[in-house]
Amino acid sequence: MALTRTASRAGGLPGLAPRGLPRLLGPRDRGAAPAITGRELIDEVERSGLRGRGGGGFPTSLKLTAVADRRGRAVVVANGTEGEPASAKDATLLAHDPDLVIDGALAAAGAVGAREVIIAISRASTTAMARTTDAVRRRAPGALPVRLTVAGTPERFIVGEESALVHWLNGGPAKPTLTPPRPSERGVGGRPTLLQNVETLAHIGLIARHGADWFCRLGTDAEPGSMLVTVGGAVRDPGVHEIEIGTRIGDVLALSGGPVDGVAGVLVGGYFGTWLRTDDPLGVPFSAAGLRPVGGSVGAGTIVVLPRGTCGLKETARIARYLSGESAGQCGPCVFGLRALADAALALAGGRHAIEALREMRDLPREIEGRGACAHPDGAARLARSAVEAFPHEVQLHLQGRCSAPHGAPVVRVPASTGEWR
Numbered sequence: 001m002a003l004t005r006t007a008s009r010a011g012g013l014p015g016l017a018p019r020g021l022p023r024l025l026g027p028r029d030r031g032a033a034p035a036i037t038g039r040e041l042i043d044e045v046e047r048s049g050l051r052g053r054g055g056g057g058f059p060t061s062l063k064l065t066a067v068a069d070r071r072g073r074a075v076v077v078a079n080g081t082e083g084e085p086a087s088a089k090d091a092t093l094l095a096h097d098p099d100l101v102i103d104g105a106l107a108a109a110g111a112v113g114a115r116e117v118i119i120a121i122s123r124a125s126t127t128a129m130a131r132t133t134d135a136v137r138r139r140a141p142g143a144l145p146v147r148l149t150v151a152g153t154p155e156r157f158i159v160g161e162e163s164a165l166v167h168w169l170n171g172g173p174a175k176p177t178l179t180p181p182r183p184s185e186r187g188v189g190g191r192p193t194l195l196q197n198v199e200t201l202a203h204i205g206l207i208a209r210h211g212a213d214w215f216c217r218l219g220t221d222a223e224p225g226s227m228l229v230t231v232g233g234a235v236r237d238p239g240v241h242e243i244e245i246g247t248r249i250g251d252v253l254a255l256s257g258g259p260v261d262g263v264a265g266v267l268v269g270g271y272f273g274t275w276l277r278t279d280d281p282l283g284v285p286f287s288a289a290g291l292r293p294v295g296g297s298v299g300a301g302t303i304v305v306l307p308r309g310t311c312g313l314k315e316t317a318r319i320a321r322y323l324s325g326e327s328a329g330q331c332g333p334c335v336f337g338l339r340a341l342a343d344a345a346l347a348l349a350g351g352r353h354a355i356e357a358l359r360e361m362r363d364l365p366r367e368i369e370g371r372g373a374c375a376h377p378d379g380a381a382r383l384a385r386s387a388v389e390a391f392p393h394e395v396q397l398h399l400q401g402r403c404s405a406p407h408g409a410p411v412v413r414v415p416a417s418t419g420e421w422r
Helices: 038-048 060-068 089-096 098-112 126-138 162-169 198-210 249-254 288-294 312-325 332-350 354-368 376-390 392-399
Strands: 002-007 074-080 114-122 147-153 193-197 226-233 239-244 265-268 302-306
Touching (some): 038 060, 038 198, 060 098, 060 193, 060 198, 074 198, 098 114, 098 147, 098 193, 098 198, 114 126, 114 162, 126 147, 147 162, 162 193, 193 198, 226 249, 332 354, 332 376, 354 376, 376 392
Parallel strands (some): 002 239
Antiparallel strands (some): 265 302
8 A cells, every 4th residue: 555645634635734744654854863751751642642553542651651660671562563454554654664663662662661672563564574674773783772673473363462462472372362461561571561553652752752742733632643544445546644633534535536436335443343324424533532423433543435336244244254264263252153243244245044144143243242262253243233233225135135236346355364373
């Protein structure tokens, strides 16, 4: 996906860098190194209101404080694994300006007392891996206060979940868990570990340079700052864009040339996200507060557009089958529940035993959610439930043995699942 333009919720023509954008995707030379360090940086990040950009949206200052307050020498892990197939923002950022991510990681390391920084990148992101490795090598040997390394991770959907990544960095399988301790308590090598998405660390690098007040010039009062968004599906020029939080979805899509042929549905937040329940998705602000009333969340910062004449149930079935194949095999809700959910989605999409399949699409999520060994089954259940709610007309057609797109080509990018954990 191409590095592209920027948008502000205040309007204006794409490409004119409204209200100070771009920040993350702007010129690589940003002047002097970060000036705010140590505990002062944690205070400044708290004032900025920065939240994690990896999908969870957790307040960044709380993570920093949790690690800084622990005994023992901490570790910082920059998470650029990006297992979400709908997202390309982290790979784009690392390919464009790995030094900004490194600056943020080093600033965070100083704040939490870490002597080691690990940048984890999917092996499939070859350009991001190469440019980040080069950036690390350019740092003067012996001049850094920390040990800085790059780790190539397996290409799996859940590898980027923080507990899975810690397990893998510790030499085990990349499988996530919900059980304590959390990485902030005992993570890599048994040490307190700050695990942050690479975009979050890049923002920390900018806050360390310019301060919280500068950061808050963009966004909303509740959700300040800019963010990277990956736009895909039926748009003219899919790509990664930097936007002001709160920008209308229609304005974000305009950065990608707009929809190719109308809009039949919009998936936000990635494969663990939801189909929006609204007749006017283009008018929805892309923010947590803006998406919540229509059943959406920012998640990994992705927007996927379905064109007119596309069946949302078929697209959901393809994703559900993939997510079932990405099970870590640790519990019944994931192994059997997601398989049953994928079967039901495929049956409804194919018009086979549609009434029974629809009943299972509605009932299985309630039986799956909150019962797994990790959050993977919850995300898949959320997506399936949203499809039934967002495409009621399509559901009725399939109950009658019909489909709005019986011969339509797939739109959503769904990779093949390896079905093997390593």
